[in-house]
Amino acid sequence: MKKFFLLVLLQISLFAAPPFTLDNLQNLRVYLINKSDFIDKTQENALKEAINVKLRAAGITLDAPDSATFMLKIESVKVATTYIVNVGIAVGEEIRTKRKDAVETLAFTYHANDFFETKDAYTDTLESVYFLLDDFIDAYNDDKE
Numbered sequence: 001m002k003k004f005f006l007l008v009l010l011q012i013s014l015f016a017a018p019p020f021t022l023d024n025l026q027n028l029r030v031y032l033i034n035k036s037d038f039i040d041k042t043q044e045n046a047l048k049e050a051i052n053v054k055l056r057a058a059g060i061t062l063d064a065p066d067s068a069t070f071m072l073k074i075e076s077v078k079v080a081t082t083y084i085v086n087v088g089i090a091v092g093e094e095i096r097t098k099r100k101d102a103v104e105t106l107a108f109t110y111h112a113n114d115f116f117e118t119k120d121a122y123t124d125t126l127e128s129v130y131f132l133l134d135d136f137i138d139a140y141n142d143d144k145e
Contacts, residue, residue, distance in 0.1 A: 007089060007145060022091070022109070022140045022143040025109075025140065026061060027062065027066075028060055028062055028070040028091070030055070030062065030070050031071045031072070033073040035076070036083075037078070038076065038084070038125075048072075051072065051129075051133060058140060060110070060140070068091050068109070069093075070089070070095040072089050073090075074086075074125060076125075077141075078080070083118050084117055085115070085117075085121060085125055086115045087113060087115075087132060088111070088113035088114075089129075090110060091108065091109050091110040091111075092106050092107065092108055094106055110136065114132055
């Protein structure tokens with residue numbers, strides 16, 4: 001009986017909806033934070049442009065007035081010959097809370113990250129960025145339907 005219960009619980013969690021919504025998201029401003037020592041400014045600009053191309057191809061307008069912020073953050077620590085890398089993407093939007101005085105604040109309406117160990121930091125980080133970006137675009141398309 002315990003095995004059956006665990007199996008049902010696992011199956012439910014596999015199909016659970018994420019706690020984020022991208023409903024009515026129409027435009028973004030891309031912001032990149034690079035806290036690594038293996039990505040230079042030229043590579044940053046190329047990565048940002050590649051992200052822009054993928055987002056435009058998904059039908060998202062970029063840099064319109066009052067755009068939400070699509071943030072890509074890359075952090076790394078080098079340990080001997082290995083890098084520990086954390087790649088995160090998030091969408092931050094200005095919102096008004098439902099509190100008594102309706103406070104205006106910034107909230108993350110989407111967040112995902114990838115944490116890994118690698119010897120080929122640049123290549124694996126690009127792969128991680130594109131993986132997270134593809135998941136974001138899939139979630140965006142799902143919420144459009």
